[in-house]
Amino acid sequence: MVAARANVSRVAVSRAFNAHASLKPEKRELILRIAQELNYTPDRAARALVSGRSHLIGVIVPDVCSHWESQEIDALTTALQAEGFATLLFKTRTDYSMDEQLLSYMRGFNPDSVIAFVENVKPQTLAKFLDRAVPIYVHYPLPGMADEPEHRPLQDRLNVLQYDGIDQAVALLQGYGARRIAYLSGLEKSRASTARERTLRQVMANRGMEPPIVARGDFSYDMAYQATLDLFRIGDGADAVFAANDVGAFGVIDALRHELKLRVPEDVKVVGFDDIAQSHWKSYNLTTVKFDLEERVRALVRLILLRLNNPDAPGFQETLNTRLVVRGTVG
């Protein structure tokens, strides 16, 4: 009926409802308007059985409300909708141990693609639950190090190069006279945090500095706050603190200013990682290593579409770099 009323082919109608199928905008508009008038929508459940596509993109996250992830999910959902997909959220346990029952649920929804972090679910675990979707992993390669084995199976990858941004941060700290630098880690299991720590060690070694003092955090504000008190009250403190994420850096700044009565940046310099939207808030005005959100999301969407059009191709990769955003917490 829609095809007849719009005077187009049935194919054109199905293309109109598939935003990543090419179709003249005015033609798509006409078809969708008529479909709307006729109150017609293709049933995706039925179409999924035929096409084998669910138009669902699974996103496995440990914590939707972590600032970094919520900003990524927000931008990703917007970008995916524009392509005719919907974001299906799956939460891992906070202890990062994947729940097999959860994964079988996910499989039941038959996602077209799944975005995951190696620290939340390992490729060999996830693979068992994916019939056709190829997972996209966000990966933090280390200069001059081979991939961990679990990176080898067929998967697509977003590589984030952290060296440049961290090197710029350390150079700035050095330039303002910081010698003793502490690293406030994220969750112990987190590969993002481990990779940041190893990269920081490399950078400092290459600059002829002593290795960083390591304080254990878990990416949260509260843990960062406590770890900072320990570092300065039990430990010998530091000239600068490099936090594994911005929210941790906020905890460091607040502990220094409000409890230890130290000035930032005069007494202690602080650098974060991510450049989340809150980092420009005047109470923090944080100098941080940026991992560009827009670039990241565009790269993920490119990987999703590339894979859908080439289901059997070997793993695709996109690579992003990091850079320092200078604000008020160093000099």
Place this chain on the structure above:
Amino acid sequence: MVAARANVSRVAVSRAFNAHASLKPEKRELILRIAQELNYTPDRAARALVSGRSHLIGVIVPDVCSHWESQEIDALTTALQAEGFATLLFKTRTDYSMDEQLLSYMRGFNPDSVIAFVENVKPQTLAKFLDRAVPIYVHYPLPGMADEPEHRPLQDRLNVLQYDGIDQAVALLQGYGARRIAYLSGLEKSRASTARERTLRQVMANRGMEPPIVARGDFSYDMAYQATLDLFRIGDGADAVFAANDVGAFGVIDALRHELKLRVPEDVKVVGFDDIAQSHWKSYNLTTVKFDLEERVRALVRLILLRLNNPDAPGFQETLNTRLVVRGTVG
């Protein structure tokens, strides 16, 4: 095969995969372990056609990374997974004008339930795109006022009573000598903000106070920061600012302290609304009206399950109250 291997009925197997069907935990565990070994999962696309249930819960939000919403989506996703559902995100345009194409996409996914805010999409608009799901609206009733007409069609509702929490906040401000209170609004179209403003007017009138000075915000930190500069530089300032949300209150506090060089709470008192996780951060330590997240999510899940078990029942309602959380920005 699973039923045979587990020596249970086929019904038991399907119940095992439906987390809100009752089944002995050990029995469910056994069945899921065997299904796992046999690499079996019921295909939801196929089951959806039979059962008419997609196990997808649509959540329509304007902004996933707003602190309040990301914390709600996070808690809701956890609770829904426990019941065997998955959260399907749909983003409205930032201008809050719903995209008909987006709504027809959403319809295509055939969600079992949809959670929406009246300010993002009106029931009569949404209804056209829902074949069976009954939307759940978060509603802010005003004491002694009839519902807006668009609240009348069949829908379920989470009512949030704001009077008590706002009255406690104003009482505390009065107790610390505040006379001239400003209200920093949220987005102009937002019913949450409008209801907060009207309730604040009622509360202040009932306490014999002059009506609030209104400053226009949009729920964002940056706009709140600018509006506060205008209020104190162009306008006559205020003894206290009541912000429509916590993030706005953070912008108010930073503008007062970092740009206007006024002390909080000594010179100006600040109250927020929501009690998001960031409100206890030492830089803000915000006194705010709490709308309990856990209670909210439990109520939403109850409404979803109640509706699934009673598809044709008239609108269900849950009602939550608000209360003041006292921290450091008033006295």
